[in-house]
Amino acid sequence: xxxxxxxxxxxxxxxxxxxxxxxxxxxxxxxxxxxxxxxxxxxxxxxxxxxxxxxxxxxxxxxxxxxxxxxxxxxxxxxxxxxxxxxxxxxxxxxxxxxxxxxxxxxxxxxxxxxxxxxxxxxxxxxxxxxxxxxxxxxxxxxxxxxxxxxxxxxxxxxxxxxxxxxxxxxxxxxxxxxxxxxxxxxxxxxxxxxxxxxxxxxxxxxxxxxxxxxxxxxxxxxxxxxxxxxxxxxxxxxxxxxxxxxxxxxxxxxxxxxxxxxxxxxxxxxxxxxxxxxxxxxxxxxxxxxxxxxxxxxxxxxxxxxxxxxxxxxxxxxxxxxxxxxxxxxxxxxxxxxxxxxxxxxxxxxxxxxxxxxxxxxxxxxxxxxxxxxxxxxxxxxxxxxxxxxxxxxxxxxxxxxxxxxxxxxxxxxx
Numbered sequence: 001x002x003x004x005x006x007x008x009x010x011x012x013x014x015x016x017x018x019x020x021x022x023x024x025x026x027x028x029x030x031x032x033x034x035x036x037x038x039x040x041x042x043x044x045x046x047x048x049x050x051x052x053x054x055x056x057x058x059x060x061x062x063x064x065x066x067x068x069x070x071x072x073x074x075x076x077x078x079x080x081x082x083x084x085x086x087x088x089x090x091x092x093x094x095x096x097x098x099x100x101x102x103x104x105x106x107x108x109x110x111x112x113x114x115x116x117x118x119x120x121x122x123x124x125x126x127x128x129x130x131x132x133x134x135x136x137x138x139x140x141x142x143x144x145x146x147x148x149x150x151x152x153x154x155x156x157x158x159x160x161x162x163x164x165x166x167x168x169x170x171x172x173x174x175x176x177x178x179x180x181x182x183x184x185x186x187x188x189x190x191x192x193x194x195x196x197x198x199x200x201x202x203x204x205x206x207x208x209x210x211x212x213x214x215x216x217x218x219x220x221x222x223x224x225x226x227x228x229x230x231x232x233x234x235x236x237x238x239x240x241x242x243x244x245x246x247x248x249x250x251x252x253x254x255x256x257x258x259x260x261x262x263x264x265x266x267x268x269x270x271x272x273x274x275x276x277x278x279x280x281x282x283x284x285x286x287x288x289x290x291x292x293x294x295x296x297x298x299x300x301x302x303x304x305x306x307x308x309x310x311x312x313x314x315x316x317x318x319x320x321x322x323x324x325x326x327x328x329x330x331x332x333x334x335x336x337x338x339x340x341x342x343x344x345x346x347x348x349x350x351x352x353x354x355x356x357x358x359x360x361x362x363x364x365x366x367x368x369x370x371x372x373x374x375x376x377x378x379x380x381x382x383x384x385x386x387x388x389x390x391x392x393x394x395x396x397x398x399x400x401x402x403x404x405x406x407x408x409x410x411x412x413x414x415x416x
Contacts (some may be wrong), residue, residue, distance in 0.1 A: 015129050059267045062253045065246055069319060070301050073187055074238070074251060075294040078276065081237035082146070082230055088186055088220075090140040092175030094158065097134040100166040100201050107162030110137040117173070117249065136164035140175050140188050142220055150225050153218040156188045160212035167214050168194045177220060185226070190219035236278040243274040245302040254298045262292070304411035306400060311416075313393040315400070323382055324408040 019243045027117035088350045093113055094101075102110040114135060132351040142156040160171055193216065196209020240247060248270040255268035255278060263281040270276050278293070280286050338361040346352025384397055402410045 016284050029344060033058065043254065050179055050332050058256065059252070061251050062257065065249060067299055068395070070300050071297055072300045073294065074196055074254070074296050074298060074334035077242070077247060077298070077300050078238040078251065080242045080290065082233060082241050085143045085145055085178055085306050086185070086226055088142045088144055088177035088179055088190065090175045091161075091176040092138055092140050092158075092172055092188070093410045094136045094138050094164075094167055094172050095134060095165070096162075096169060096171045097136060098169055099133045100134065101134050101136040101170070102160075102162035104132070104406050107137060110135060110162055113137055136165070136167060136170065137161045138172065140172065140177060142177055142186065142188070144179075144185060144222065144225070144226070147230065148222050150222055154186065154220050154222065154223045156216045156219045158192050158214045164212060166194065166196075166211035167210060170214075172216055183224065185224045186220040188216060188220035192216055208241040231286050234280050236280060236286065236290060240274045242300050242302070243272075244303065245270075245273045246274050248273055249300070250300075251300045254259065254296050256276050258293065258296055258367040266372060305414060306409070306413045307416065308397050308400065309416045310394075310397060313397070315393060315396055317382065318411065320411070321382060322410040323385075323403060324410065326403060326406060326408045328402070334390075 077398055091111070091113075104111040114132065115125045137160070138158045139161050140156050142154055144154055148154065156172075156177070160166065161169060172192055174187055175188045176184045177188055179185050192214040194211055195212040196207070196211040196213075198271060198309075199206045236402060238251065240251075252268040252270045255276075256266035258279060259265060259267045263284075267279040267281060268276060271277075280289050302318060304322065305318045306321055307316040308314070340359045340361065342357040342359050344355045344357050346354065386399070391399070400409065400413065404413045
C-alpha cells in the first residue's frame with residue numbers, strides 16, 4: 001500500500017507542469033505539428049486552449065460594487081492592446097538656416113554628414129574644407145499609429161543634435177526613419193516649424209520657447225506598414241490607463257449587459273486591475289464589435305491620492321481624499337537683526353580717539369501662529385480648511401506631509 005502511494009505521488013509530481021500549464025513542451029510541439037499537417041495555422045506553440053479557457057471565466061451576473069465617481073466611455077479609460085503605436089527614429093540634416101547652424105569645429109559629425117550627402121548626390125567634396133553655417137544635424141522622431149497603410153503621412157519631430165542656435169526657416173532633407181528592428185518604415189522631409197525664437201545683440205540676448213526643436217506636420221511618408229491582423233482576432237484585450245480593480249469589473253459588467261441583449265451571451269471577463277478580455281461574438285467583425293462597445297458608458301473609480309510637486313509648488317488633491325480630525329499650528333518664525341553702530345567722537349583737546357559703539361536690535365515675530373482644526377470629509381471641506389490657515393502653497397505642502405506622518409491623511413501621498 002505504501003509503495004502504491006509513493007508511485008502515485010511521484011507520478012503527480014512529474015505531471016505537475018502538465019497540470020499547471022495544460023500541456024507540457026512536448027505536447028505543445030506535437031499539437032503544433034498536427035495543426036500544420038492538417039493545413040491549419042498554429043503560430044504560438046505555447047498557446048493552450050484548455051489553459052486559456054480556464055483563465056477566461058465570465059461571471060454569471062453583475063457585481064455588487066458601489067457606484068463609481070466619474071461617468072466615462074470605455075474608449076476614454078482603456079485602449080485596445082493590439083492597437084499600439086510604433087516609435088521611429090532617424091538622423092538627418094536641416095539646411096537653409098540663416099547662420100544659426102552647427103559650428104563644424106564643435107560638431108564634426110555635421111561636416112561628415114555634409115560630405116556623405118554630397119557624395120551620394122554625385123558631388124566630389126574630398127580635399128575641401130566646409131565652412132557652412134546654415135546646416136544643423138538633427139535627430140528625427142515619430143510615432144507611427146496602428147493600422148497605417150503604405151503611402152500615409154505622419155507628423156515628425158526634429159531636435160538639434162549639435163550647437164545650432166535655431167532651426168527657424170530650415171528644411172529637413174530626406175531622412176529614413178527606422179524602428180527597433182532596424183528596418184526603415186518611413187521617410188521624412190519638409191519645412192521645419194519652430195515656435196520658439198531667439199534675438200541677440202551685443203549686450204543682451206532674449207530667447208522664448210525652444211528654437212532648437214521643431215515639428216514637420218505630415219512630413220513623413222510611410223513606406224512599410226506594420227503587419228496587424230485585427231480583423232481575424234477572436235479575443236480582444238483592453239488595457240486600462242489607470243489600473244483599478246473596480247473599474248475593470250465595471251467595464252466587464254457593462255460589456256456583458258450589452259452583449260447579453262445584443263448577441264445573447266456574456267463575453268467579457270476581468271483578468272486583473274489593468275486587463276479586461278473580451279471574446280468576439282460570432283457573426284460580427286472585430287472592428288464593428290469594438291466600435292459598439294467602446295462607446296459604452298461606465299462609472300470609473302479613482303484612488304485617493306495627493307500629488308505634490310515641490311519644485312513648482314503644485315498641489316493636486318483627488319476627490320476621494322479624506323483627512324481625520326486634526327489640530328494644526330502653522331507659522332513661520334521671523335528673526336530680524338538690525339545693526340546700527342554709533343560713532344562716538346572725543347571732546348576737543350581731550351586726546352581721545354574716535355570709537356564705534358555697536359548697537360544691535362533683535363525683533364522676533366511669528367505671523368499666522370494660530371491653531372486650526374481640519375476635518376475633511378470631502379474635497380470642498382478640506383480645501384476650505386487649508387485656505388483658512390492663510391498659508392502659501394509651500395506651507396500647504398509641509399502641512400500635508402505632516403498630516404501624512406501623523407496618519408490622519410487617508411490617501412496616497414505622491415512626491416514629484
